[in-house]
Amino acid sequence: MAIVINEKQNIFTLQTQSSTYQMEVDSKGVLLHTYYGKHVHPESLAHLIYQSDVGFSGNPPEANGDRSYSLDCLPQEIPSSGVGDYREDMVRLTHADGSTAADFRFVSYEILNHACPLPGMPAVYATKEEPGETLIVTMRETASQVMVKLIYGVFEKQNVITRSVRIENHGKTPVVLEKALSCSLDFQFGKYDMIYFAGRHAMERTMERTPVGRAKLSIGSLRGTSSHQYNPAVVLCRPETTEESGDCYGMCLVYSGNFEMSAQKDQRGQTRAVMGIHPDWFRFTLEPGDTFDTPQVILSFSPNGLSQLSHQYHDIIREHICRGKYQHTPRPVLINNWEATYFDFNKEKILHIAQQAAQLGIEMLVLDDGWFGKRDDDNSGLGDWFVNEAKMGGSLRQLGEELHQLGMKFGLWFEPEMISEDSDLYRAHPDWAIQIPGREPTRARNQLVLDMSRKEIREYLLERLTDILSHAPIDYVKWDMNRSICDIYSHSLPTERNGELYHRYVLGVYELQENLLARFPNLLLEGCSGGGGRFDAGMLYYSPQIWCSDNTDAINRLSIQYGTSFFYPISAVGAHVSAVPNHQTGRSVPFSTRGHVAMSGSFGYELDLNKVSEEEKEMVKEQVSTFKKFYGLTHEGDYYRLTCPGEEEYMAWEFVSKDRSHAMMTLVKTDGQGNSLPVHVPVRGLDDTRKYRCSYNGLVCFGDVWNNGGLTLKTIPGEYASLIVEWVEEG
Numbered sequence: 001m002a003i004v005i006n007e008k009q010n011i012f013t014l015q016t017q018s019s020t021y022q023m024e025v026d027s028k029g030v031l032l033h034t035y036y037g038k039h040v041h042p043e044s045l046a047h048l049i050y051q052s053d054v055g056f057s058g059n060p061p062e063a064n065g066d067r068s069y070s071l072d073c074l075p076q077e078i079p080s081s082g083v084g085d086y087r088e089d090m091v092r093l094t095h096a097d098g099s100t101a102a103d104f105r106f107v108s109y110e111i112l113n114h115a116c117p118l119p120g121m122p123a124v125y126a127t128k129e130e131p132g133e134t135l136i137v138t139m140r141e142t143a144s145q146v147m148v149k150l151i152y153g154v155f156e157k158q159n160v161i162t163r164s165v166r167i168e169n170h171g172k173t174p175v176v177l178e179k180a181l182s183c184s185l186d187f188q189f190g191k192y193d194m195i196y197f198a199g200r201h202a203m204e205r206t207m208e209r210t211p212v213g214r215a216k217l218s219i220g221s222l223r224g225t226s227s228h229q230y231n232p233a234v235v236l237c238r239p240e241t242t243e244e245s246g247d248c249y250g251m252c253l254v255y256s257g258n259f260e261m262s263a264q265k266d267q268r269g270q271t272r273a274v275m276g277i278h279p280d281w282f283r284f285t286l287e288p289g290d291t292f293d294t295p296q297v298i299l300s301f302s303p304n305g306l307s308q309l310s311h312q313y314h315d316i317i318r319e320h321i322c323r324g325k326y327q328h329t330p331r332p333v334l335i336n337n338w339e340a341t342y343f344d345f346n347k348e349k350i351l352h353i354a355q356q357a358a359q360l361g362i363e364m365l366v367l368d369d370g371w372f373g374k375r376d377d378d379n380s381g382l383g384d385w386f387v388n389e390a391k392m393g394g395s396l397r398q399l400g401e402e403l404h405q406l407g408m409k410f411g412l413w414f415e416p417e418m419i420s421e422d423s424d425l426y427r428a429h430p431d432w433a434i435q436i437p438g439r440e441p442t443r444a445r446n447q448l449v450l451d452m453s454r455k456e457i458r459e460y461l462l463e464r465l466t467d468i469l470s471h472a473p474i475d476y477v478k479w480d481m482n483r484s485i486c487d488i489y490s491h492s493l494p495t496e497r498n499g500e501l502y503h504r505y506v507l508g509v510y511e512l513q514e515n516l517l518a519r520f521p522n523l524l525l526e527g528c529s530g531g532g533g534r535f536d537a538g539m540l541y542y543s544p545q546i547w548c549s550d551n552t553d554a555i556n557r558l559s560i561q562y563g564t565s566f567f568y569p570i571s572a573v574g575a576h577v578s579a580v581p582n583h584q585t586g587r588s589v590p591f592s593t594r595g596h597v598a599m600s601g602s603f604g605y606e607l608d609l610n611k612v613s614e615e616e617k618e619m620v621k622e623q624v625s626t627f628k629k630f631y632g633l634t635h636e637g638d639y640y641r642l643t644c645p646g647e648e649e650y651m652a653w654e655f656v657s658k659d660r661s662h663a664m665m666t667l668v669k670t671d672g673q674g675n676s677l678p679v680h681v682p683v684r685g686l687d688d689t690r691k692y693r694c695s696y697n698g699l700v701c702f703g704d705v706w707n708n709g710g711l712t713l714k715t716i717p718g719e720y721a722s723l724i725v726e727w728v729e730e731g
């Protein structure tokens with residue numbers, strides 16, 4: 001049993017293979033958080049809690065004059081709100097009388113022998129091999145009829161604890177949820193760094209590491225999507241934690257909309273970290289009988305540094321978030337026409353690209369933006385999901401069949417959530433766009449956003465997508481979303497309920513993708529939002545790969561893919577070889593290096609094959625076969641970051657197969673100096689007791705020799721040169 005209960009003392013211990021998470025109900029009914037860390041015996045750890053009379057930290061009624069008992073100081077699973085805990089709260093309510101206090105006491109618990117799905121939202125799911133277990137702790141709000149269920153999923157093998165919260169209004173009057181976070185984690189002792197992933201369009205998820213102090217560290221998004229600017233996944237670790245050693249905790253939100261994560265030390269040096277839907281611009285009314293579910297947070301702990309933490313996240317996302325045919329089926333190597341043609345294409349051009357690509361071993365043609373409605377630039381046509389047969393020289397069925405005859409799959413771009421003002425859809429339904437009556441809307445990429453909370457809009461989109469997908473042999477859809485959301489107002493919600501729109505929008509997107517996949521279960525979805533503006537575990541439930549960034553510069557991609565790798569498996573990372581000089585940065589990087597970087601992802605090309613030399617075409621063939629050779633390693637193996645961006649003159653990373661018989665390292669030179677020093681690269685993850693032959697120098701050594709000695713390379717000539725080194729078990 002992964003959930004160990006001490007009935008007498010109401011101690012709940014959640015055990016995974018290498019971690020323990022514990023909570024205990026105290027004599028006042030408060031659910032204390034007593035421990036999260038390395039695996040220990042399931043004995044009470046409540047003795048770690050230090051209570052003392054702290055000035056200006058008040059005492060709840062049950063303290064009966066005990067001034068050392070204060071909610072302001074105790075580590076809790078669900079902090080109270082407005083009744084004397086002045087730190088971050090998790091659930092904030094406005095009651096019918098206008099008061100805003102919320103205080104929670106234990107009622108009961110229940111255990112399920114499987115993971116619990118969340119209604120209408122993605123969540124870590126049960127499998128035959130690992131069904132998971134669930135602990136549901138019911139808490140009562142002391143002065144109202146609101147009940148809160150704290151839901152804990154335990155995935156023993158994966159070292160994962162999931163958390164979400166269900167809030168139920170059992171009263172006779174409405175209650176307004178002002179804040180409904182998914183998780184609060186209290187750390188009584190120790191210093192922590194917060195590692196988070198910040199950026200911008202075309203430069204997403206660059207890693208930053210900052211000590212947590214008394215000033216609140218807070219990241220989040222109010223853009224309606226998880227955003228390019230901050231990713232909803234954060235590590236808290238000891239200052240001394242490295243890739244290979246030290247305690248670290250991950251918090252990864254399975255959600256694709258507005259979010260907030262913050263960490264702060266309190267007056268006594270205790271750290272509280274919270275995560276969930278951003279409370280700003282959120283206000284959700286619970287009528288009597290209504291229930292609200294928060295999204296799920298995936299928690300994971302590693303006592304052995306960041307690499308192990310990443311392996312745990314990669315495994316849980318690959319095995320228990322990603323679904324469908326392509327969860328493990330090799331993804332087709334694709335060629336996308338976007339950077340080759342932009343909007344300027346016709347059937348002939350597309351087929352010409354496809355014919356050349358097919359000869360080189362590329363397996364799928366993805367037709368990007370511009371095939372529908374009136375769409376020759378990005379100012380019009382969104383919403384009109386009807387094939388522009390004049391531009392396409394016929395139907396998509398004809399094109400699809402011709403591609404299939406070439407032995408290629410056919411992929412198609414959509415941006416379902418958007419509407420152009422210059423579109424038939426907008427002319428027919430101007431109120432379908434999110435905008436505030438009487439206020440000129442904010443345009444971004446000259447487009448508006450459809451109100452995905454509305455059923456009739458989702459129905460229109462499902463009908464359009466179904467029509468296109470059932471009239472042509474389409475194997476893949478790139479689902480794009482190309483602006484941030486603002487001007488919040490919905491024609492379908494009562495005025496006082498507009499604070500629900502951001503969340504209802506996300507639920508609407510989830511529902512539409514779920515319905516589409518139910519109709520087309522073999523479809524491969526690739527998520528996209530101007531590259532990686534919605535790269536999160538929520539979207540990965542529907543699309544097992546996401547276009548990682550609109551930036552295809554192989555050198556910039558090193559830090560983008562590095563940051564992405566902390567939580568998300570390499571199989572999720574859409575990565576393409578594009579032309580040089582690069583369209584985003586103007587930089588020229590050798591063809592081989594562009595290939596090596598893109599191969600550490602879901603691989604493809606995005607360039608005009610007419611402009612590629614014969615020599616490079618031969619390299620495409622080689623790259624496709626190298627990618628396939630290493631597919632098992634890159635898409636199913638363990639990933640090791642061997643360097644940090646900017647620290648060395650090169651970046652290197654490694655994949656090791658789960659059975660430890662095979663490994664592959666990629667190294668890219670990022671800088672060069674005169675009189676250069678040897679390049680010494682660490683090697684990780686081989687079995688100490690088995691022997692491996694290294695492709696670089698042909699030497700056969702025990703794994704411990706490679707793991708501890710590393711590999712010394714000769715000077716690597718050439719700007720931005722790269723190489724792949726392989727270790728194969730001998731005998």
Ligand code: GLA
Pocket residue numbers: 338368369378413480482528529530531547550
């Ligand atoms: C976004 C995507 C690109 C491309 C364009 C098309 O920017 O990230 O890959 O599909 O839209 O308009």
